[in-house]
Amino acid sequence: MYEWTTDLAVDDLLIDKEHQHLFELLERYYLGLKGQKAPMDLLLLVKGLIDYAQTHFSHEEALMLKSGYPDIERHKQLHRTFMLKVNDFYTKLSDGKLVLTLEVTNYIKNWLVAHIKSEDVKIGAFLKRN
Template identity: 35%
Template sequence: MIDTQHKKLFELAQKSYLMVNHSVTKEEIKAVLKEFFEYMREHFNDEEEYMKSIGYPDLEAHKKLHRQIILSFSESIQVIHSANDLKEKIGIIAKEWLLQHILKEDMKIQRYCKERIFLENQTGSNQYDYVCSCPGKIHHVPLEIHQKIQKQNARFICRVCKQAICLKT
């Protein structure tokens, strides 16, 4: 669902961006802006629910980015003085804010989800296999420790070889 919404947002962004170099009426601009804004809000709400459902660790920071985009969108529209001004703002909103957000921030969610699925499939439980320099040694690491290693760059050292353990690939 989220990928389908991203495609729709790209279409709306493209539609908005194309208005910059074409002659359009104020009503056409308003209609596109309204559709874009409403769909963006709907998408953000759905995406936040999805992030919550998968336990995305950066949910609050991501929600804050969504609020900033919506606020910037609203503020930009309020300081418009002409149709050309409005078209320029649409281009900025479409290209720089939203598309950059999807390409940068939303891809983090996808990477997290893929990593999570990989790790869950690797062990079939809440334990993860890590290795060190000891030949054939596998450290079975609980979820809590695994998350510290992956998200907080914590280092855990093997008691035997005194080397940092790494996720087994």
């Protein structure tokens, strides 16, 4: 269902590895939902996914900073906006105001794919050139 594909490669070993792991976490949630895991377990999987996204963003931002990537502030803002949105999702899920379905993970997946293809590839290209 959720799978990292080579068209998402940004040609940086660390970034690609972490993106792959994000897709693995998405898939784990999907399998949990399909296997009718308990809501508490599903919630933990969502939490793990969100936390790992934050970890990944921190790594990416450190990499941008270290390499002198010129568009870092705008890129960081994109990460921040995403985190606000998914943290809001998580709050609603844990308050029972949002049902645990594929809605949240689909949102995350679609955002990730678009973000990787339009933004993270630019980091990869920059790192190659510099």
